[in-house]
Amino acid sequence: MKVVYTKNELKQEIQKVKKSEKTIGFVPTMGYLHQGHLSLVEIAKKETDYVVVSIFVNPKQFNSQEDLEKYPRDLQRDLELLKKENIDLVFAPSETEIYSEEPKLMMDIPELTNKLCGKFRPNHFQGVLLIVNKLFHLVKPDKAYFGKKDYQQYLIIKRMVEDLNMDISIVGCPLVREENGLAMSSRNVRLSDKEKEDALLIYRSLQIAKQEFLKGEKNSEVLREIIKDIIETGKNNKVEYVEIVDPETLESQKVAKSKNMIAVAVYTGNVRLIDNIEL
Helix, strand or coil: CEEECCHHHHHHHHHHHHHCCCCEEEEEECCCCCHHHHHHHHHHHHHCCEEEEEECCCHHHCCCHHHHHHCCCCHHHHHHHHHHHCCCEEECCCHHHHCCCCCCCCCCCHHHHCCCHHHHCCCHHHHHHHHHHHHHHHHCCCEEEEEHHHHHHHHHHHHHHHHCCCCCEEEEECCCECCCCCECCHHHHHCCHHHHHHHHHHHHHHHHHHHHHHHCCCEHHHHHHHHHHHHCCCCCEEEEEEEEECCCCCCECCECCCCCEEEEEEEECCEEEEEEEEC
C-alpha cells in the first residue's frame, strides 16, 4: 500500500495505472474509518483492479466551525486499517494542498440539495459536490463507491456525474450498522454511553414505522409522528427532521408507497446523526 500526500504524487501514480489499463475503484472518505467504510473498500476490491482511498476532512461541507474542529481524526489508525485491507493507494492531502486558494466555482443541484439535510445545512452539499468533483478529476476512477447511509449525498453525486457526462460508475453500497442497530458513523465516537443508548431509538423507530406501513398505515404524517415520538422518548434526542420521500427525487410523500424511503436526522446530545430505511 502506497501513501501519497500531494496532487503531483497522486498524478504520477494514476498515470502509471492508466498506462497499465487497470480499472480504478475509488472510495472517498473523511477518515476515522469504521466497518462501513471498509465494506466499501471490500466491494471496490472485488469489482476493480486498483483501489484508491482518499482521507480528507473537507472544511467546505461543514456548517459549523465547532463541528469541523470536533470531527474525529486519526490518520495513523486509518492507515493501519487500510493496510490490513491490502489496498493499493491512499491519498491523504492537507487542506492547503486541496484548496491552495479560495475556490471560485460553486456547484449546485437545487432540486436535490435543497431537501432533507440541505434544508438545515446551507451550502453543505455545494461543498460535497466541489470536493468530489476535484477528487474525481485527480483520481480518474472507473467506479466510485458511496454508502447509502448518506443517501442524499449518493443521489446528488450520481446526478452530478450524469449531468456532466463523466465516465464514472457511481456504486451505492448498503448502509452498515453496529450489532445494536445504530448506523455506523465516524461521529458515533463522540457519543457518551447514555447518548448511545438513546441513539438506538432512531433505528428502532424506523423499524416500528415500517411494520405499521406493512400492516396498512399509509398516512405519512401518522408514520412520521410515530417515529418522532419514539425517538424523543430518549432524553438526549431532538429530531431535526423525519421525511418519507421518493427515492429518486427526494420529494416528500403525503401517502407512503412501497420503495419510498424514510429519512431522519436527529441530534443526540450535540452529535448529529442520520439514518434511513426503505419501505
